[in-house]
Amino acid sequence: MIDIKELKISSNSKKLVDISFTIKSSTALIGESGSGKSLTLKAILNLLSSSLDLKKEINSNFELNFNTIGFIPQNPFTSLSSMTKIKNQIFCSDEKKEEVFNLLDLPLEILEKYPSQISGGQTQRVVIAIALSRDIKLLLLDEPTTALDLENKTNIINIVKNLKDKLNIKILFVTHDIESIKDICDDIVIIKDGHIVEFGKTQEVLNKPQHEYTKKLFNSSFKNKQFRK
Known part of the structure; x- marks a missing residue:
């Protein structure tokens, strides 16, 4: 388990991200462009610009570094x-x-x-x-299906699902494409303007979103709502 107890990013005293969440097995971080998803990933990877102020407390049973984190870019x-x-x-x-x-x-x-x-x-x-x-312990994915056509997108989703089943690694899947994580991530975190507005088990949140932002996000993203089952 990776417990992100506190992750705060600011610029000139303006808060950009202020979140806490836990990666138990596989977690999706969902939000619109500019919501703070990529900043969160960069903070975990220690790749934030030096112009930004970062405060973080992350607890895990292994050290987070180059050898333990794998990264799949957009x-x-x-x-x-x-x-x-x-x-x-x-x-x-x-x-x-x-x-x-x-x-x-x-x-x-x-x-x-x-x-x-x-x-x-x-x-x-x-x-x-x-x-x-x-021999990584954590796999970070940053919008991995964005640049792919439908066939290759489906293939990559299946590959990640297969990796989750076969390898003993944690997954943090960052995307605005909610459909891509429905069969991969056990938990889901909804982020808006650098703050978490909703979180829970993926299927529970998909079926019964509570926050108005989550509902709006889902309604704009779902072309075929059959997959919510």
Whole structure:
């Protein structure tokens, strides 16, 4: 369990984020653009701009650092060097590369290719492979389906769900796409203007949202509400 007891981000005394929540197993952080989702991720990763003031208290049974946190960014296409073969962008043993490629159903031949020689879906999976190339304890996902078409989006959702079932890792899934987390995240946190307005079990919140902002967010996001079941 990762207990974020206090996370406060401010700029010139203006509060941008002031939240507390717990990642028990898999948690979704949902909100509109500008709600504070990305700032929260950057704070956990210690990647905030030095111009911002940060105060945080995070308790977990492992140290949060480069070796224990895997990160999947919003745009996989800008995450890889176009001039470098895939194999030289994954810093682990050949055995580990083979292990994560098999886990992600990636052919080993891709290791000898350049990013421009593989498909968009394969690019996203390579980025996930890089995140899994260390023995991580926490996987952070920042809008991982935004840059993908429907088919590849579905594939990535299935991959993350499979990783959750197979690996003993915590997941924090940050997105505004509520549909993408319905079968992945056990808990959901709704954030607005840097504050949590609602949280609980994912299916309970999906079926019976309490806060007006949550209802508005769901109504604007759900094209097919059948999946709330």
